[in-house]
Amino acid sequence: MALDLKVYLEKFPQICRNKFGCTYAFEALEAHFQEHATGKRHLTAKDVAKVFSAENTPFAKYWPKPHTKVLDETLTRERVYVGPLDDNDKALVQKLLPVFHNIGTVSLLLRFVHPQRFGIFSTPVIHLLQVTRPATVDLYLAYCNELARWRDHFRLDSVAKTENALWTYAEFVKLADNDPEAAKARRQFDEDVWVQRERAAQVIRPFFRRYGPLQLARILLDEDATIAGKIAAEEYERLLGIASLRVLGRPLPREKGAPEHLIEELATKGYIRTEDKVELRRVWITRNKVIHPSGTRRACRSGSYDRLYSAYLHALGGKTWQTSARSSLTAPNELDQLSSAVARKTMGVLAKSARSLKLSRPLAFFDLETTGTDVGQDRIVEIAVLKLQPDGTEEIFHSLINPGISIPLSAMEIHGIRDADVRAKPNFAKIANRLAKFLSGCDLAGFNIMRFDLPLLKSEFSRAAIGWPDQEVRVVDAHVVYQEKERRDLTAAVKYYCGEEHSEAHSALADVRATRRVLQAQVRRYSDLPTTVEGLDSFCKEARPNKFADSGCWFSIKDGILIFNKSQQHRGEPLSRVAREHPGFLEWMLSIDLPLDTKEVVRKALVGAGQKY
Numbered sequence: 001m002a003l004d005l006k007v008y009l010e011k012f013p014q015i016c017r018n019k020f021g022c023t024y025a026f027e028a029l030e031a032h033f034q035e036h037a038t039g040k041r042h043l044t045a046k047d048v049a050k051v052f053s054a055e056n057t058p059f060a061k062y063w064p065k066p067h068t069k070v071l072d073e074t075l076t077r078e079r080v081y082v083g084p085l086d087d088n089d090k091a092l093v094q095k096l097l098p099v100f101h102n103i104g105t106v107s108l109l110l111r112f113v114h115p116q117r118f119g120i121f122s123t124p125v126i127h128l129l130q131v132t133r134p135a136t137v138d139l140y141l142a143y144c145n146e147l148a149r150w151r152d153h154f155r156l157d158s159v160a161k162t163e164n165a166l167w168t169y170a171e172f173v174k175l176a177d178n179d180p181e182a183a184k185a186r187r188q189f190d191e192d193v194w195v196q197r198e199r200a201a202q203v204i205r206p207f208f209r210r211y212g213p214l215q216l217a218r219i220l221l222d223e224d225a226t227i228a229g230k231i232a233a234e235e236y237e238r239l240l241g242i243a244s245l246r247v248l249g250r251p252l253p254r255e256k257g258a259p260e261h262l263i264e265e266l267a268t269k270g271y272i273r274t275e276d277k278v279e280l281r282r283v284w285i286t287r288n289k290v291i292h293p294s295g296t297r298r299a300c301r302s303g304s305y306d307r308l309y310s311a312y313l314h315a316l317g318g319k320t321w322q323t324s325a326r327s328s329l330t331a332p333n334e335l336d337q338l339s340s341a342v343a344r345k346t347m348g349v350l351a352k353s354a355r356s357l358k359l360s361r362p363l364a365f366f367d368l369e370t371t372g373t374d375v376g377q378d379r380i381v382e383i384a385v386l387k388l389q390p391d392g393t394e395e396i397f398h399s400l401i402n403p404g405i406s407i408p409l410s411a412m413e414i415h416g417i418r419d420a421d422v423r424a425k426p427n428f429a430k431i432a433n434r435l436a437k438f439l440s441g442c443d444l445a446g447f448n449i450m451r452f453d454l455p456l457l458k459s460e461f462s463r464a465a466i467g468w469p470d471q472e473v474r475v476v477d478a479h480v481v482y483q484e485k486e487r488r489d490l491t492a493a494v495k496y497y498c499g500e501e502h503s504e505a506h507s508a509l510a511d512v513r514a515t516r517r518v519l520q521a522q523v524r525r526y527s528d529l530p531t532t533v534e535g536l537d538s539f540c541k542e543a544r545p546n547k548f549a550d551s552g553c554w555f556s557i558k559d560g561i562l563i564f565n566k567s568q569q570h571r572g573e574p575l576s577r578v579a580r581e582h583p584g585f586l587e588w589m590l591s592i593d594l595p596l597d598t599k600e601v602v603r604k605a606l607v608g609a610g611q612k613y
Helices: 006-020 026-032 045-052 068-078 089-100 103-113 123-129 136-154 159-172 180-191 193-211 213-220 225-248 258-268 274-291 304-317 334-347 409-415 428-439 449-463 478-485 490-498 508-525 533-543 575-581 583-591 596-608
Strands: 363-370 380-388 394-400 443-446 475-477 555-558 561-564
Touching (some): 026 159, 045 068, 089 103, 103 136, 103 159, 136 159, 159 180, 225 274, 258 274, 380 409, 380 449, 380 508, 394 508, 443 478, 443 533, 475 478, 478 490, 490 508, 575 583
Parallel strands (some): 363 443
Antiparallel strands (some): 555 561
């Protein structure tokens, strides 16, 4: 039974009557926005009001209506056009976000202005499509692109109607489990091969791009060891090629015997030990049996791929793996070991070096997992701190934290922490004193902490009414060093500097441990890089000077003057002028949830303009 989405478009009026007590004519709204779509008219606050009118839509139940006065001023001043469309959908979304401050509101407008290209950013539909991306704008655009594929497959008129049909389906199957029509609909969805293939692809593609073929092989291992073995074997050959380029400066020849000669040369020149050479040769023999089974027909019968793959891992991991014809391997992390061991042994990255970090006081590596990326509105859900003493000893502080707000799906899909995981955990205020004491006397280090983690941590301490830091703190950001020297993310940094896979990315404790290893490796690698925290602090500040006056990045500093950076209405204007001529806008900023230091900058500007604050 194939799924037919057109059926659910027909059910939309009845679902609306059941849920909202009325029906809606979305076509009338689309007609209203036709001149906006062609670029003949710019948006007005009245246009936005139509989208949120209870007579036209139910959306006011789900999204906050924009502040009418402020929105009217902004749209009158900026004359925001949303048409005609070009090929840069991302630029259009990013143009609207500073005006409406909410991707949901942006999606509502785009749905009615350009129904062929955009749909409403609906959580139930996101769940049905299984679309995931780390950044909100990228997630919305990927969501619309996937809706377009469903539109074409089910031969619907527009992306907007496809989203409409999927939302209706989601509402329809919420009926009781014993409802035969709802059960039939769920069965059709689950048994439609195209639908399930699309949903699986939305999960597999990002996973593959982020974690690579070995982790995909690990997933396949229990289902088909043959495929998993071939994937791992191909990855081994690729890594040998990388080793040849990085260590010896030449590509691995595509000829018989080249890998064996490479392994011999790596051993002869001291990049790997003799025992490593023996192990890597055994792995290569196993690889050949997996890729070219025709010459070993007897060895490849009756589950032998499992045993070959086991031998492959045994040679790298130094353990005996127990296998059966179908059960595959019993060790939980064999593919992780495969990846890291090949990288280490073929690239020689474990060689000792005389350069190391020089500490005059403790250095605290910290990492946060949060509800989002807005310093003013988002909160910490997990913190891990690794305190490294000058003598090399370590202390750990690690805690899950109840943020006091719901964890969005987009954040949960990154770090895996759910509302239920933190419901019984302490809020930040309850751990703040203990954490401040743990950090007292420390310099700070982390990966990409200067732009977000550190400002958010300071905001959390401020909300808890605790003055932190209580002293001059030097900050070392391994991400700044990395961007200046290599320009990648933490997972790539671990792989590049340490020759390992960072398989536990977005686990706060794993991330701080990884960051420590990366920074140590950076100091060893770059002879011109300072080895003291003082020197590294200066390096980071010179490489990435702070361009903003506040952690919310609302105001930039240009020639000593505070300039609006975020506001669509006042971007580029001096703050002092806005305080004199448009104090109402600054008063509105004080009424919304912004970082405390942003509000303090606003208050000082109002006082300087003669306002009573």
